[in-house]
Amino acid sequence: MRIASWNINSIKMRLEHVRNWLRQHQPDVLLLQELKGLEFPAAEFRALGYQSAVLPQKAYNGVATLARHDIKIEYERLPGDPLDEQARYLETTINGLRVIGIYAPNGNPVESDKFSYKLSWLDRLQERLKLLREDEIPVVIGGDFNIIPESVDCYDPVVWKEDALFRLETRKKWRSILNLGYTDAFRIYNKQAQQYSFWDYQAGAWPQNRGIRIDHFLLSPDVTDRMVSCTIDTIPRGLEKASDHTPVIVEIK
DNA sequence: ATGGCTTTATGCTAAAGA
Numbered sequence: 341m342r343i344a345s346w347n348i349n350s351i352k353m354r355l356e357h358v359r360n361w362l363r364q365h366q367p368d369v370l371l372l373q374e375l376k377g378l379e380f381p382a383a384e385f386r387a388l389g390y391q392s393a394v395l396p397q398k399a400y401n402g403v404a405t406l407a408r409h410d411i412k413i414e415y416e417r418l419p420g421d422p423l424d425e426q427a428r429y430l431e432t433t434i435n436g437l438r439v440i441g442i443y444a445p446n447g448n449p450v451e452s453d454k455f456s457y458k459l460s461w462l463d464r465l466q467e468r469l470k471l472l473r474e475d476e477i478p479v480v481i482g483g484d485f486n487i488i489p490e491s492v493d494c495y496d497p498v499v500w501k502e503d504a505l506f507r508l509e510t511r512k513k514w515r516s517i518l519n520l521g522y523t524d525a526f527r528i529y530n531k532q533a534q535q536y537s538f539w540d541y542q543a544g545a546w547p548q549n550r551g552i553r554i555d556h557f558l559l560s561p562d563v564t565d566r567m568v569s570c571t572i573d574t575i576p577r578g579l580e581k582a583s584d585h586t587p588v589i590v591e592i593k
Numbered sequence: 594a595t596g597g598c599t600t601t602a603t604g605c606t607a608a609a610g611a
Contacts (some may be wrong), residue, residue, distance in 0.1 A: 399601050446611055541598035
């Protein structure tokens with residue numbers, strides 16, 4: 341089973357990119373983040389053999405799950421705050437696997453309430469993932485975590501030191517989630533530096549490979565044992581009118 | 594990056610992203 345995740349920074353602007361990528365890679369599941377609008381081209385994906393579960397929001401955020409198999413929706417919001425209406429969390433069951441797509445808050449600037457929202461959102465995520473571990477549910481959670489886990493995951497740790505994506509508080513939340521028993525799929529085999537999933541549009545970040553690794557897959561222990569590979573496809577970042585993120589793909593047997 | 598792109602919107606400038 342091949343599961344991919346891609347922050348596409350507007351589905352409206354990137355529909356052709358996504359369609360071409362689906363045709364080329366034929367994943368069983370594709371998690372999308374930053375739809376950035378209420379409209380979603382479900383019919384176009386249906387024509388390629390994919391069903392859709394969509395959690396849209398006007399202008400910002402928005403996540404969707406595409407799958408060749410039936411999708412059972414479990415949660416359309418991250419539990420723990422009934423007042424949180426941002427479209428960032430979609431928990432489904434697909435082919436016997438709990439598949440969760442997320443778009444975690446950015447959190448900048450750190451002096452603002454956006455950073456406290458990010459930290460409390462990650463607290464709620466940890467609570468949810470803890471429950472799923474206690475129930476021994478096989479979990480694949482993927483998406484834009486907006487977390488740079490380690491220094492090796494960014495081009496210049498000094499530049500990122502005080503950023504919401506790399507602040508110690510943020511990385512502590514990441515560690516706490518891993519300590520529940522989840523594994524960073526990409527780092528099981530690949531320990532290389534300069535392995536990124538995002539490059540800023542500005543200042544020639546892409547041609548200079550000044551990127552950060554913030555799009556991740558976490559696997560519960562049983563699913564970790566079933567993992568075959570986890571790779572980042574950097575090709576789409578070099579296309580015309582590219583998203584600033586590129587797809588991550590995990591293969592599970 | 595003290596913001597050099599890109600996108601969305603009770604739109605023609607502001608807000609958000611990371």
